[in-house]
Amino acid sequence: MNTLCKTICRISGAESVELGEVIQSLWSGYGVIQRADLYGVERRSVGDSVPVVIKHIDISHARANPRGWASDISHQRKVRSYQVEKTFYELFSEQxxxxxxxxxxxxxxxxxxxxxxxxxxxxxxxxxxxxxxxHVDQQDIHACLSWLANFHATFMGNAATRLWPVGTYWHLETRPDELAAMSDGALKNSAGLIDRRLNEATYQSLVHGDAKVANFCFSKRDPSCVAAVDFQYVGRGCGMKDVAYFISSCLSEQAAVRQQDSLLSFYFGKLRFALAKRNSEINFPALECEWRELYPYAWADFCRFLAGWSPGHWKLNSYSDQITQSVLERFEKN
Ligand SMILES: Nc1ncnc2c1ncn2[C@@H]1O[C@H](COP(=O)(O)OP(=O)(O)O)[C@@H](O)[C@H]1O
Ligand SMILES: [Mg+2]
Structure with missing residues (x-):
């Protein structure tokens, strides 16, 4: 049995494990996402085995790298992201x-x-x-927005202990290199203000932090329902960050303009229902009012990252420009 299989048996209590399809490789070959079957575990099994997905990263050899990584911000961000994902599954996912x-x-x-x-x-x-x-249709988009609304309702007001204090993979504090790479201008100058406005919102929840279409798993049996994976950047935040980023991951600029209002209404309808179901005493009109106001800030925050990371990115289009501009104008007025 190879080392990975031994580790899996040790931590899961399985008698044996059969590795299956490699879904993708991670982190320059230091890791892998792979299917496997566990044998001899007392769990809901399919036949005589339990089908699982293993996310495995081993950078212990790479860490001997003499150049050292202590000062490598992107390395540190990744290390933290896997710790956060493990913590999410251990301490939060059951909710x-x-x-x-x-x-x-x-x-x-x-x-x-x-x-x-x-x-x-x-x-x-x-x-x-x-x-x-x-490619997603309206029903798929609704299913993902419904997932997000329920996730945000579940963790409304959560302190995000041991997760990212500010969720999303583009959070300003973790992206100094991308900020430095931005060309000078109003967006660069206002980056800190935009971030602060989002962080100081009264209503905070946990955001998934990388809620793109690729991280949702769809069901043919029940097309109104999805599941989500990839919790490396989950942390405290205003739910609009997930919503804006999700929309950026699946709608063209024309479709985003056309559908923005109806999608936001759909999301807030689901959020209200999900909070009521949880007997939340939150002042929902105040929450909706604040988050709707922050939707453009969430876009501007993500565009700030794109502008430093990949200036010609297709997501930087007339829709995102216009929204970002509307935020920058508010700062100019104040
Ligand atoms: N538990 C799971 N069950 C089924 N598919 C999964 C599971 N975990 C991950 N996947 C699939 O593997 C893909 C990659 O996993 P993910 O955690 O998103 O890795 P990465 O961090 O490389 O994006 C996902 O988009 C999903 O399709
Ligand atoms: Mg992923």
């Missing part, structure tokens, strides 16, 4: 009910001194979430 389904954690392990991680999750394909999409 996610059917309306914001996530994989169930079977076992997780961290190699000492940030050397690597093994996360063993139930395979969502066997729960009916076996479709992945590049």
């Amino acid at each position: 996610c009910e059917q309306e914001c389904q996530v994989p169930e954690l079977i076992a997780a392990d961290e190699i000492e001194d940030e050397g690597g991680w093994v996360i063993v999750l139930t395979d969502l394909n066997f729960l009916g979430f076996d479709s992945r999409k590049n």
